[in-house]
Amino acid sequence: MNTTHYAHWPAGLPHAITIPDTSLYVNLEVSARRYPNKPAIIFYDTVLSYAQVHEQVLALAGYLQHACGIGRGDRVLLNMQNSPQFIIAFYAIMRADAMVVPVNPMLMTDELQHYVEDSGAKAGIVSQEIFSRTAPLVGKGALQTALVATYSDYLVAPTELNVPDFVRAPRDVPAQAGVVCWQDALAAAHAPRPHEAGPDDLACMPYTSGTTGKPKGCVHTHRSVMFNAVASPTWSGPMAPDHVTLAVLPFFHVTGMQSVMNAMIYTGGAIVVLPRWDRDAAGQLITRYKVTTWTLIPTMMIDFLSNPRLAEYDISGLKRVSGGGAAMPAAIAQKLLDLTGQQYMEGYGLSETMAASHVNPPNRMKQQCLGVPYLNVDSRIVDPITMKEVPQGETGEIWIHGPQVFQGYWNDPRKTAEAFAELDGKRFFRSGDLGYMDEEGFFFFTDRLKRMINASGFKVWPAEVESMMYQHPAVQECCIIASRDAYRGETVKAVIVRRPGTDATADDIIGWAQQKMAAYKVPKLVEFVDALPKSATGKVMWRALQEKEMEKK
Incomplete structure (x- = not known):
């Protein structure tokens, strides 16, 4: 286990913490006993x-x-x-x-x-x-x-x-x-x-899509959910019950669920709830309720800081601004720093780790960086072919061992077995993400071992979209790839071979898809081709299409 990053560990914080040995519900029960009359939820101007x-x-x-x-x-x-x-x-x-x-x-x-x-x-x-x-x-x-x-x-x-x-x-x-x-x-x-x-009972099962097949349930117990509910507010320093957070990340997603909702319930803080992103409402709520912590994705921050009405809002009370899902552009991070004195704290996690496994230390934050393996976590960079750890600075697959790691995929022992590997006597989760560790022990993302599109922080798995696209009567063959997008980072593109005798247009395909799948999965671009490139064994060479797309200006 590499401990280089301990040199930048938060002052006074142990490398490992002990979490409550109870169900997650007990956190609410305890906070309700301690702070019965204190605001728990603020919904516009209604307080519970x-x-x-x-x-x-x-x-x-x-x-x-x-x-x-x-x-x-x-x-x-x-x-x-x-x-x-x-x-x-x-x-x-x-x-x-x-x-x-x-x-x-x-x-x-x-x-x-x-x-x-x-x-x-x-x-x-x-x-x-x-x-x-x-x-x-x-x-x-x-x-x-x-x-x-x-x-x-x-x-x-x-x-x-x-x-x-x-x-x-x-x-x-x-x-x-x-x-x-x-x-x-x-x-x-x-x-x-x-x-x-109790701690080892079933608690929460967020679904994640894989490179093939339909979405898979990530089985979490109260123990694995509890860990990040406690670790998240602990990492940045003592989180008093008087902290107020603005909830703009969706609660159904593990980051919003853990770093916002469950962290605040554990500490007895107040959650200002916004059902849908609205930059003006966000500014008004931060000002009105003196919001101190805010977790959001880069696209939200870009939109918020570009608001011509920004000067009307008092955001000086923010004590922590954090997020993940994609790298924060340096210029936006600098503007946030200039306005609030806060650096954007980037982190990294997955549904399989119930939010964060890596976070930047408050006293040493690097931009466009996943951070360091945080409390109780051992993370390695491993060659996915040899299954051997690689030297610092070299790229490999990010492996994670920690108490927030899931139990496995629901009713799928084969996928579960494939997702884990043993190293130095420990069971590691294989993230499927490629990265490297710098000389100070900070992790950086470089590519995906798995095939995935990241559209504004939403994960889109091409195989899932392709399987649905084949339901369209005009689609004979389809390959889903990522295309660059100035706002979303990446967006979904469908490369389609039309079935003979059909004349569906790009608008027809997109309109149909909008009725069949979530908006973030719907192809925003459609290209018709005579044939898809294939290997000698007949497999569609999606990587060739992807590389050609990314070469475009």
Whole structure:
């Protein structure tokens, strides 16, 4: 294990920490006991105290157990945008001894069907504006009950902030068998059974796509989820309960879930919730509620700092600005530093590591850098062919050993076995990302061993998109590649061989895709060709198409 980076370790912080030996839910229970009247959630100008949040968590957990038949280890789908209901539902599912299956609210019915069937989710908690995509799945197979939440139920206090129409929309839950209104579930006031889940019970299963096949569930226990919920606020210095964070990263994604939502619940801090990115609303909320910590992706920061109204907002109170998903452009990082005195703290993690495994030390931050292996983590750079560690400065695959590493892929022992390897008597997760370690022990990303497109921090796996594109009657062959994009970093391009006798246009293909898959996966560019390049064994040579695309100016 290389310890060069210890020279830049945060002052006074041990190299390893001890985390609570409980379920994650207990963090909320403890904070509610300690700070019952303190703000836990701020939704525009409506404030929910820790006592109120905890009371609703208990009521919802009781409903899941008594009315929905949810038991220990059962999976519950959680499908909504950032909202008070997401936080309450997340902890209610865990209080019911069940496992959260968070999904991207952009997913369409065909995509959601895989998550439901693969996880075997017995119930789903879904927001009203996207419920129509889940509705056809209720009562079919495992999914027997859907609790539908209306965001406007939590807009109690008057506000002059810009509230989107989908958030203001009045309650309109369809009358359908198996469908229950969120407010009715709470009003039932079922008391939950005694809490049984412990650190090694199933807690959360975010899905990640692979180079082949459909998305795979990453199995996390309360222990692996707990680690980053504790480590994240610990890394930057003591996180007092008086800290306030602005939640703009989606909670369904592990970074927003862990570094924002779960970290604040653990420390007793306040979460200012924004359901959808809005640079003016962000500026107003930071100013109004004296936000101290902010985790966001580079595209958000670029948009925020380019706002002509920026001078109207007081962002001087920020004490930590962090994120990941893509490298922060140097010019943007410098502008942030000039305005707030804060360096953008970059980090690196995956769904398999429940957010961060590497973070830049607060006292030695490097830009466009993944950071160092942080608390309790041993990370190596390994030659993916020889499976031997490479010298510092040389490129190899990033391997990770730490308490936040997942248990494996749900119901997929073969993929699980492929994802791990042993080195020096330790079990390491093979990230599939290529990088190198510099002379100070900092890690840098160079390429992907796996095939993946990074569009504004959203991971798009070409094989998944290709399999859906083949459903189009005009598509005979298709290869999905990345194309450069000034704003998103990368965007999705489809190289298509049309089926003989068809005349579909690029607009036809794109319009069809918009109905079939999440917006970030939809090809923004379509190129028609007579044939795709293939190897002697008949495999499509996607790398050749990718390299040709990247050579374009």
